[in-house]
Amino acid sequence: MTVPALTLPVAVLVATVLLDVAGQLFFKHGLNAATEGLPVWKRIVTSPFIGLGVATYALELVGWLFVLAHVPLSIAFPVASLAYCGVAIAGRFVLDEPVSAERWFGTAFITFGAFLVSLSA
Template identity: 35%
Template sequence: MIYGFMIGNIFLLVLGQMFWKLSVEDVKQWDVDAFTTVFTSPFFWFGGFTYAIATVCWLYVLSKMPLSVAYPFQSISYVFGAILAVVIFKETVTAQHWLGILVIILGVFLISR
């Protein structure tokens, strides 16, 4: 069950980042109008809401698992973030970047054993 909360936390963190990216996509220059646009965007508020829920999940995880084990699992969010950046935002991720992500996965695997 604890790993379900961990995965839920990671999913919500990535989802929150996707919402925040959507809330700033049209910002070309940061000025008062940009801040108004961002802070009135539903994506901004959805991102904050998902982060609030993620924090509740994270607090539960911390109550059941050592920080030295739980915290490295958060890096799995980089994996999902990169995948969604390619799929949703059509960003380019280099081979070196993918290699780094593979190292992250390996590190989490080693810590979880």
């Protein structure tokens, strides 16, 4: 049984979207959980979650470079925009942040656009 050529690049593309969302969550949590009253730069350098976010982004970069080597940019980049949707969803359900109806509409619009792009793949 042969595996379609795009299976691995597509899986890595999905992973980069998830890593982008995770990195943003680590950054936000790191700044929220840091000692209040410290200057932002001290909160950044002392938070293990900020370091975890940077490491997550480094891993995402490696994956993204792999994706760019195997998937047309005109497909990869719109699919990567789904990270915006993931951040909105995670912000609402993981961080309990309010998300307005307009933002939900925009998130749905981005998702639909990425879907349309994927149809041409």
